[in-house]
Amino acid sequence: MNPLPRSVIELTQALVRIPSVNPDGEAGTEHTGEKACAEFVGEFLRQCGAQVVLEEILPGRPNVIGRFATNAAPEGKAKPRIVFAPHTDTVGVVGMIVDPFGGEVRDGKIWGRGSCDTKGPMAAMLWALWELREEIADLPVEVHFAGFMSEETAQHGSRHFAKHHGADYAFAIIAEPTSLQTVFKHKGCLWADVETFGLAVHGSRPELGPNAIIQMAKLIKALDADFRKQLTDAGEDEWLGKTTLSLGMIKGGSRPNITADHCQLTVDIRFNPAIAKQGGPLGLLESFVKANDATAKVTPRGEASPCLDTPAENPYVQSLVQAGAALTGAPWFCDAAFLAESGVPAVAIGPGSIAQAHTVDEWIEISELERGAAFFVGWLRGL
Numbered sequence: 001m002n003p004l005p006r007s008v009i010e011l012t013q014a015l016v017r018i019p020s021v022n023p024d025g026e027a028g029t030e031h032t033g034e035k036a037c038a039e040f041v042g043e044f045l046r047q048c049g050a051q052v053v054l055e056e057i058l059p060g061r062p063n064v065i066g067r068f069a070t071n072a073a074p075e076g077k078a079k080p081r082i083v084f085a086p087h088t089d090t091v092g093v094v095g096m097i098v099d100p101f102g103g104e105v106r107d108g109k110i111w112g113r114g115s116c117d118t119k120g121p122m123a124a125m126l127w128a129l130w131e132l133r134e135e136i137a138d139l140p141v142e143v144h145f146a147g148f149m150s151e152e153t154a155q156h157g158s159r160h161f162a163k164h165h166g167a168d169y170a171f172a173i174i175a176e177p178t179s180l181q182t183v184f185k186h187k188g189c190l191w192a193d194v195e196t197f198g199l200a201v202h203g204s205r206p207e208l209g210p211n212a213i214i215q216m217a218k219l220i221k222a223l224d225a226d227f228r229k230q231l232t233d234a235g236e237d238e239w240l241g242k243t244t245l246s247l248g249m250i251k252g253g254s255r256p257n258i259t260a261d262h263c264q265l266t267v268d269i270r271f272n273p274a275i276a277k278q279g280g281p282l283g284l285l286e287s288f289v290k291a292n293d294a295t296a297k298v299t300p301r302g303e304a305s306p307c308l309d310t311p312a313e314n315p316y317v318q319s320l321v322q323a324g325a326a327l328t329g330a331p332w333f334c335d336a337a338f339l340a341e342s343g344v345p346a347v348a349i350g351p352g353s354i355a356q357a358h359t360v361d362e363w364i365e366i367s368e369l370e371r372g373a374a375f376f377v378g379w380l381r382g383l
Helices: 008-016 037-048 117-130 155-168 212-233 282-292 315-323 336-341 366-381
Strands: 051-058 061-067 081-085 109-113 142-145 171-174 181-185 188-197 244-252 260-271 298-302 327-330 346-348 363-365
Touching: 008 037, 008 109, 008 117, 008 260, 008 366, 037 051, 037 061, 037 117, 037 142, 051 155, 061 155, 081 155, 081 363, 109 366, 117 142, 117 366, 142 155, 155 336, 171 336, 181 315, 181 336, 188 212, 212 260, 212 282, 244 298, 282 298, 315 346, 336 346, 363 366
Parallel strands: 081 142, 081 171, 171 346, 181 327
Antiparallel strands: 051 061, 061 142, 109 363, 181 346, 188 260, 188 298, 244 260
16 A cells, blocks of 8 residues: 555545445446455555455455454453444445545545445544554454445345354444444344236236236235334334334336236335344234235345344443443444344444435545544543
C-alpha cells in the first residue's frame, strides 16, 4: 500500500474508490465482487501489524481476516477475544446522481457508494486499529478484524465466519451506520414467494377455468388484513415494535387473451423476537396460506435472517453504553445476528446514519466519521 492513507478521511475515500458491488441483482457496473476491497483492507491491516488471511467463500469473493498478536495477561489467563466486523460489499449503483466510486470531498461530506454503508464505518474501525497499533498487544482483550463479503445479499460471509470461527470470540462489533448508537436488537427478515395456480383458457371464455390472479387477489386481501393482524397480535417488542408485513412484488399471467394459470407474490416479513419464539414467520405464513387456498404454495427465498437479541446487561454492551453509545433497536437486519446465533454476543455500531444508506447520492459527514474513529479508540483504551 503506497502511499498509506494519512487520515480516516483518506482511508474512506480509498475504500469508496474500490468498486465492491454485490453481484446479485442489478449491479449497474461490471466491477463486482469484494476481492479488490478485501485485498486493500488486508494490506492495511498488515501495515497495522496484523496477521492476515483471505478466506474465499464464493469464487473470487473472500472474507478478509486480520489477527493481532497479544501479550500474556498478568495473571496468565487467556484474554477474551473480540472481533471488529464490517462488510466489504455494497449495493448496486444504478441511478446514482453522484460518482459512485469518486470518493469526492464536498460540503463537509464524503460522497459515493459505500461511504455510509459501510465503508465509512469500516474505515473508522480500521483507523482506530492504526492509531492503536503500538498498544493493541497490551490491551486486556485480543483484537481481531473480519471483513465480510455478501452482507447485502444472503450474508454468506458472516454465516461462514460464524460457523467456522464463532466459538473463538467473546464479543463481536459489526460496523453499520447507527449514528454511533449500540444496536443490540434488530428484527429478523423473511422473504418468501406465495404462488397461486389456475387454468390457462382462452380469454373469451374465462368461466372455463380458475384464474390464478383472482385467486391471488383473494389471498392478498386476507394477507393484508387477517395475517397482518396475526403477526402484530403476537406481541410488540419494547425496542423493535411490532412485526411488519410488506407485499413487495407480484407477477402473473402470460398474455391478455389467456387466463392466468400462475401468479406469484413476494412478501417481506420483518419479525421481532415474539415471532421468533413461535418458530419464526415461515410456518405461520405457510399455515395461513394453506387455510385460505389449499392449492397455493409458499417458497422461502433463502434462509430467514434471524433477529438480534443480545442481552443489554452483557459487560461489553455496557462498556459501549458507558463510552457514550446509547442502546437502540433497528428495523433492519445485519451480520450481527449470525454471530449471535452461533453464541457470540454481538452488536452493530458505527458512524453515519442509515438514512443515507443505499441512496442515489450516498454520503457520510466527515465530522461523524472522525467521531467514529475517536470513539473506537476511546472504547478500546477504556476496556
